[in-house]
Amino acid sequence: MSENQYLKRTVLKESLFSDSLGKERPLRIFLPPGYNELVSHRVVYCQDGEECFNFGRIATTATKLILDEGFEPFIIVGADVDMPNRTEEYAPEGSRFHAYTDFFLHELIPYIESRYPVRTNPEDRILVGDSLGGTVSLHLSLIAPNFIHRVISLSGAFLSSSLEAVEAAADLSHLRMFQLIGTDETEVATSRGTFDFLEGNRRMEKLLKERGAEIHYVEKPGKHLWGFWQNELPDALRWALGS
Secondary structure (H helix, E strand, O other), X not given: OXXXXXXXXXXXXXXXXXXXXXXXXXXXXXXXXXXXXXXXXXXEEEOOHHHHHHOOOHHHHHHHHHHHHOOOOEEEEEEOOOHHHHHHHHOOOOOXXXXXXXXXXXXXXXXXXXXXXXXXXXXXXXXXXXXXXXHHHHHHHHHOOOOOOEEEEEOOOOOHHHHHHHHOXXXXXXXXXXXXXXXXXXXXXXXOEEEOHHHHHHHHHHHHHHOOOEXXXXXXXXXXXXXXXXXXXXXXXXXXXXX
C-alpha cells in the first residue's frame, strides 16, 4: 500500500473547557479507517497530544496497524499539553496535578464517551505518555484502578514520589503496562534537575511486578527523544491492543 494511503485519515480538532483547570484544553481525535458510529471502539488517550500526533506519528502507526495487520479500528484522543504548566500538571507533586487528573478522569473521558461510540470497560481505555506524560498516565491508573487498566509509558519520569506511591500500593493486579526506557537515559536534564531515568524505570518495574502488575518491560539503546519513542510505538500499541 502506498504511503499516501496511510495519510488519508480523519483527525478532528475540538476544544473542551475544563472546570478543573479553569481553561480550554485543545483535543485531537483520530477516527480510524473503518470507523462506524454503530460500532463501539477502543480508545487510546495520549498525553502531550500535539507532540504524540506530530512527532510520534501515532495516527499513521494506528492506520498501518488497522489496514496492514488487521487490528480492530480504534479511536485516538490527544489532549494537548499546557506547556508552561506541564510539570505542574503531570508531576505528582505539581501544584496542578490534582486539577489535571480530575480533568482527565471526570471531564475528558466522559466528554469522549458521551460523544463517540466507544467502549467503557477499563481494559478498553489505553493511556499513552512520554516522560512526565508516562508518569501521570501511571498515576491515573493508581488513582482510578477500576477505570484505567492499560498504560503505555515511554521513558516515564519515575522519580521518588512515583516510586513511593507504587510502594504504598498493596495490589496492582489490575494494571497492564508497556514500559519502555533507553539505556542512554542516565542523565536526563529536566526543569527540576538531571536524573537517571534508567535506574528509576528499573526500580519501578520491580515494584510494579511485586504488586501484581503485568509489565512488558523494554530496555534498549535510546535517548530521551521522540525519535526513539516513535520507533517503539508500533510494538507498544500491538501489545496494549493485543488482548
